[in-house]
Amino acid sequence: MGRRCAHGADYGAAIMRGLIVALNFLTRLPGPRVDAGPEDFAAAIRLYPLVGLVIGALVAGAGWLGGQADPWLGALAALLVWVWSTGALHLDGLGDMADALGAAHGDPDRMLSVMRDPHMGSFGAVALILQLAAKLVLLHLLLPVGWAVLVAIPAVARIGPLVWARFLPSLRPGGLGASVAGATRVRDLIGWALVLAGACVLLPVLIAVPLVLAGLGLWFRARLGGMTGDVHGAGIELSESALLALAVLYAAL
Structure with missing residues (x-):
């Protein structure tokens, strides 16, 4: 019994450490710091959706507060908190990927360069x-009707890196994309799939999440050939925008 309790405590401590590492890496939120190596950062990918849940709660809260004065102010407040809380990390990946696609002209080496x-x-x-413009407009349309789904979208979008790391090749050996590929386990995907299925009962629009993530994965494979850390970040941003748009359409119907 004591051994079992000790094992449970060790497991809980490992989860907490992983969550702190993930929060420190993916956000600019204040919190405790831990010494973490490359393996810790890679393993933290398993907890990315929990970080997304924290971000979603902050974004929805800012949108609600700003919306008390004006809907557009609510949308702007939500967007500012979204960008601030992530430190524009994923936006940087989106910009890098767009530059690579625009300048590479089909040359894989130039694309990576x-x-x-x-x-x-x-x-x-x-x-x-x-x-940013798309998110601002979509937040303005969604905030009056979709508080719960706004909390969920950053969380489910961060399931994407687990899927892409598992099924798409890494383009940069030794980079972030390669390290997270080895850290993503089948049981992690199954666990988050079950969580997503449960969330779909409360928020039916989330049924579209697997289609969005799979569609982006196929597009990454066709246009880029695989994944890098920048592409993972770009994928999170594109997933969030796509899910915001689908939530707006769902609310309108």
């Missing part, structure tokens, strides 16, 4: 402007 370049080009700038 452009993606590694810290400077942003015109393709990336346009992609970020369109993404």
Whole structure:
């Protein structure tokens, strides 16, 4: 009995450590710091959806507060909190991917070289402007009717990296995309699939999540050939926008 309790305590401590690592990596939220190596960052991918749930709650809360004064102010407040809480990490990945696709002209080596370049080009700038504008408009339309789904969207979008890391090849050996691929286990996918199925009972629009994630995965494979850390970030951003749009359509129907 004592041994079982000790094992449970160790497992709980490991989960908490992984959650702290994931929060520190994916957000700019204040919190405790732990010494973490590459393996810890890779393993933290299993808890990305929990981080998304925290982000979703903050975004919905900011939208509700701002919306007390004006719907557009609510949408702007939600968007600002969304960008601030993530440190624009995934937006950076979207910009890098857009630059790579625009400048590579089908050359895989050039694509990876452009993606590694810290400077942003015109393709990336346009992609970020369109993404932020799309989120602002969609938040304005969704906030009056979709508080619960707004909390859920950042969480379910972060199931994407688990799926893509498991089923798509890494384009950069030794990079983040390669490290998370080995950390994603079948039981992690099954567990989050069951959580998603339960959430669909309360929020039927989430039934579209597997289609969105699979569609993006197929597109990444066709256009890029696989995954990098930047592509994972871009995938989260694109998933969030797609799910916001579907939630708006669902509410309208």
